[in-house]
Amino acid sequence: MTTVFGDRDIIVVDLGFGDAGKGATVDWLCAPENGLQVAAVVRFNGGAQAAHNVVVDGRHHTFSQFGSGTFSGVPTVLSRHVLVEPIALAAEARTLTRLGVPNPLRLLHIDPRALLTTPIHVAANRAREDARGEGRHGSCGKGIGETAAYALDHPDAPRVRDCHHPAVLRAKLAAMADHCRRLVSPTVHRWPDVDDMVTMYGEFAAAVRISDDGDLAALADGGRLVFEGAQGVLLDEWRGFHPHTTWSTVEPSNARALSVECGHDSHVLGVTRTYTTRHGAGPMPTENRALGALLPELHNDTGNYQGTFRIGDLDEVLLRYAATVCGGVDSLAVTHLDAVTRAAAAGHPIRRAHRYPGVGHLLPLGPWRDLDHQQHLTDVLSGLTPGTVGLPTHPADVAAHLGSLVGAPVVLTSDGPGRAARRVREPAVA
Structure with a gap:
């Protein structure tokens, strides 16, 4: 696996609306047995609203502000781009202590400039x-x-x-x-x-x-950094579809800049499910409630403010858009491959929307111009019901198809929540 990333930092970004599996991916990258020598997990956006589910050796934790490498003892850096909520952070530390992490607060490095x-x-x-x-x-x-x-x-x-x-x-x-x-x-x-x-x-x-300005660079001297994004690129404060966006830069530009500040090169690892999900309000052209009934969520439910967890067929238009927003991705992690066989076995296979009929010049949804344009796209997407065509029903074929779609090799797949469900595939050339 070290040949996939070389000695570069790894920037993990979600190519959807969130909940694609960033936490489990970061946990796997940080596991000592994978030999990637991760010096720290750096959070580069968002705040206490992050919810990254990790299952390891019978333990489950929803990581919010701590990095998802914590079970492996990897330090967390809350960068200047993160919004820090100390009360929630203390509660999360208590939960991690109960799960067997000794003194979690010792693993934290917090930039004094963070809001x-x-x-x-x-x-x-x-x-x-x-x-x-x-x-x-x-x-x-x-x-x-x-x-x-x-x-x-x-x-x-x-x-x-x-x-x-x-x-x-x-x-x-x-x-x-x-x-x-x-x-x-x-x-x-x-x-x-x-x-x-x-x-x-x-x-x-x-x-x-509470770190000084040189703290991140000092950690970076000890190995590679894994940058753990929060939310999904389709919710980005500038590139997402307003007003249903987060107040945070989700695409990897800030992470790339932090890596450069440390004298490192970086590799962007995009994460996607085999189908589309969205938690809460906003346009979701491929929403499919029948499919949702076949694919229950273990760790996502209705929130008082966020709303319901929604599921739909694979939206290839939005996936391509997300990869473009990132400036391209170097490789891909495909999660929830088990959903492909589960849905097919139930007689309701996952399908895909590869274009939106009737909106020609608006696609491929770019380039980004301004927030008024993004608001206009929200209105357009909200009124669409795209036609769908079949998605391959064999997991390996689905992974290959997604890699071809975004123009990046698939290097990691998973068909379950734990580390054992992750597989290295088709390594990219470093």
Whole structure:
């Protein structure tokens, strides 16, 4: 497997709307038996809304802010592009401790420039989404959009480094509370007292390593970095289909830049299922509820804010678009190959949409121009019911077809959630 990636860093990105299997892929890459010598897992986007499911030796954990290499003892770097939520981070550390990870917080390295997500952001986020009623955007309700939006208009938004400076943090939290109070009904959405938050965040700062600027480079001297993306490229804040997007750059440009800062080259590993999924609101032209009934989800369910988990036939148009948005991918990991045989055996095989009839000039959905264009594409996609044709019914043929579709070799496949279900295939030339 080392010949696939050479000595390059590996950037793991989801080529869909999320939930393609990034966490399990990162876990496999970090497993010591695979010999990839991973020095750290770097989170390069998103925040506490990430939900990456990993199953190892009877243990299951949904990784949120910790990197998915944690079961292998690989350190996590929360880069400057991540939104850090200390309360959720502490809860995740307690869960990992119960699962046998000794002192998980010792594995964390946090960039001081990262924005801080607080209960104020969470309350404002939920109030704003509640006010949308039937027109919800599909937020996870974790305060991510509110954190990013507030920082755009307020250069003094709270950051991780402020946790070391109680007076500075107190002033920033008080100003933010005043700003958000107009959105929030105190009888429905509440946040702790500002002084209580300052105390909590001071304890957080004492318990974790808040890194200096050279910390990532020092880790990179010890081996390759695995960059673990959150969400999916089709939800990217610029390239996704507005307004049903995340406030985060999901495509790999920020990860590539971080790798270059460390003096490394990088390899982009795209991850895709054999069918299309979407969690929450937004256009999904190939949605197929009959197929969804045949492919139950073990670890994804309906969220109070995010909405239902949706399943559809393979959308090849959007998959090609996602690969293009990434600037191309170097190789592909194909997950959920077992779904191909399961659906076929039930008499309802997965199908594929390889074009959208009647919208010619809008396809292949690019190049990106501006947010108004992306909003227009959302309107177009929302009104489409594309015709579908057959997808190969043998898993090996499906993997080969997907590799050909995006123009990248398939190097890893899986037909189940655990490490043992992963297979190395057709290694790319380094």
